Amino acid sequence: MKETEKLNITKSLQLFEEALTLVPGGVLGARKPTDFIVGEYPIFLESGKGCRLTDVDGNEFIDFLCGYGPIILGYRETEVDDAVYQQIKDKGFCFTLTQKYQNLLSKKLKTLVPCSEMSIFLKTGSDATTASIRIARAHTNKLKVMRCGYHGWHDWCVEMKGGIPSKFFEDVFEFQYNNLKQLEDLMAAHGNETAAIIMTPFGHPNHQKMQIPAPGFLEGVRKLADQYGTVLIYDEIRTGFRVSMGAAQKYYGVTPDLTVLGKAIANGYPISVVTGKKEIMMAAAQKLFISSTFFPNSEAFVAALKTIEILERDKVLENIWEKGEGFMKRIQVLIDKYDVGAELTGIPPMFYITFKADDTGAYKGKRKDFYTQLIRKGFFFTPFHHAYISYRHTEKDLDLTLNAIDESLAFIKGKYK
Numbered sequence: 001m002k003e004t005e006k007l008n009i010t011k012s013l014q015l016f017e018e019a020l021t022l023v024p025g026g027v028l029g030a031r032k033p034t035d036f037i038v039g040e041y042p043i044f045l046e047s048g049k050g051c052r053l054t055d056v057d058g059n060e061f062i063d064f065l066c067g068y069g070p071i072i073l074g075y076r077e078t079e080v081d082d083a084v085y086q087q088i089k090d091k092g093f094c095f096t097l098t099q100k101y102q103n104l105l106s107k108k109l110k111t112l113v114p115c116s117e118m119s120i121f122l123k124t125g126s127d128a129t130t131a132s133i134r135i136a137r138a139h140t141n142k143l144k145v146m147r148c149g150y151h152g153w154h155d156w157c158v159e160m161k162g163g164i165p166s167k168f169f170e171d172v173f174e175f176q177y178n179n180l181k182q183l184e185d186l187m188a189a190h191g192n193e194t195a196a197i198i199m200t201p202f203g204h205p206n207h208q209k210m211q212i213p214a215p216g217f218l219e220g221v222r223k224l225a226d227q228y229g230t231v232l233i234y235d236e237i238r239t240g241f242r243v244s245m246g247a248a249q250k251y252y253g254v255t256p257d258l259t260v261l262g263k264a265i266a267n268g269y270p271i272s273v274v275t276g277k278k279e280i281m282m283a284a285a286q287k288l289f290i291s292s293t294f295f296p297n298s299e300a301f302v303a304a305l306k307t308i309e310i311l312e313r314d315k316v317l318e319n320i321w322e323k324g325e326g327f328m329k330r331i332q333v334l335i336d337k338y339d340v341g342a343e344l345t346g347i348p349p350m351f352y353i354t355f356k357a358d359d360t361g362a363y364k365g366k367r368k369d370f371y372t373q374l375i376r377k378g379f380f381f382t383p384f385h386h387a388y389i390s391y392r393h394t395e396k397d398l399d400l401t402l403n404a405i406d407e408s409l410a411f412i413k414g415k416y417k
């Protein structure tokens with residue numbers, strides 16, 4: 001199989017050169033070129049529609065990152081955008097006081113998400129995870145936190161500790177997904193002082209294979225939280241409105257005390273949620289000040305209400321599961337056929353192709369070559385983050401993608417004999 005020709009990303013590179021003089025590092029966080037494959041991926045996008053992206057050089061891609069998660073329907077989803085434009089034009093969205101939409105959204109969440117009795121609304125996932133910890137600490141009058149997964153960029157949980165006094169994170173302990181024994185040991189040592197266990201209910205640790213819950217894992221964590229009077233928080237920023245309308249907690253049948261939601265709830269508009277049991281949520285009113293000028297802005301509430309309406313009306317998640325199941329099966333057939341160390345993990349709405357680590361480190365080269373071939377062919381996956389499927393991926397788009405995966409694996413097979 002021949003190597004696919006490199007993309008022309010001249011304008012992206014020029015913009016990045018300029019950005020380096022204007023923005024520290026050029027671009028922020030996970031959008032950095034080093035989080036993809038340097039010199040192969042575009043750095044600046046021009047537009048998107050449905051499941052397709054166009055970069056500033058005019059290259060087109062079928063996208064499987066979905067804006068890092070928020071795009072559950074598709075880019076520029078007319079019905080959602082129109083509802084927002086209408087709100088902005090007819091009523092406005094940034095006011096001195098709150099508009100009614102927070103009540104509507106809170107009521108809706110109560111009907112959908114098992115743990116939801118009361119909600120507060122914020123802007124980013126990091127806002128919500130941090131608020132949930134503060135609520136748990138205020139409710140329990142305890143300090144320590146057990147955490148599992150990525151929970152954003154705030155002081156208590158960010159991986160890069162630069163600029164943060166150690167006292168901000170010294171009461172936070174990390175445990176691995178599906179390692180109940182490790183959490184049991186941590187709780188045996190610190191459980192009586194532990195305010196919260198915060199975890200992703202489905203395992204998607206950064207840069208690593210995805211993990212479904214081992215039998216008894218979620219139930220075991222629930223039991224530990226109850227045993228020690230600790231608030232169990234599910235970080236469903238990625239899984240909410242993607243795994244099921246009631247989030248992963250509904251799908252797996254274990255109910256936490258609090259949940260944080262964000263990303264897919266509003267198809268890209270900025271809103272996040274802490275929702276949960278009334279008794280615990282009330283700490284937010286009685287003991288805490290949680291506020292931002294922009295938290296009550298209604299455009300994202302309107303987008304969330306419209307997105308949820310469409311998800312329910314068009315059975316979007318059922319559609320994504322069905323397409324994704326077939327897609328994953330067919331990817332697995334290709335992986336078995338070429339046998340080059342590729343591995344497929346995850347669940348149909350969110351899945352990941354990784355390469356098994358080997359002693360020689362060849363897997364790193366295979367990973368680089370595989371994702372390089374895909375991006376050059378016009379398929380936007382990345383080596384360091386799992387993929388998502390949106391409603392607007394058609395069976396035809398998935399067929400095209402399978403063909404590209406087939407060719408890319410054939411290329412690896414030929415290169416690494």
Ligand SMILES: Cc1ncc(COP(=O)(O)O)c(C=O)c1O
Binds near residue numbers: 125127129151152237
């Ligand atoms: C599981 C999880 N929690 C929290 C966050 C933080 O959300 P945000 O980037 O909106 O601050 C993310 C972001 O990727 C996430 O995936």
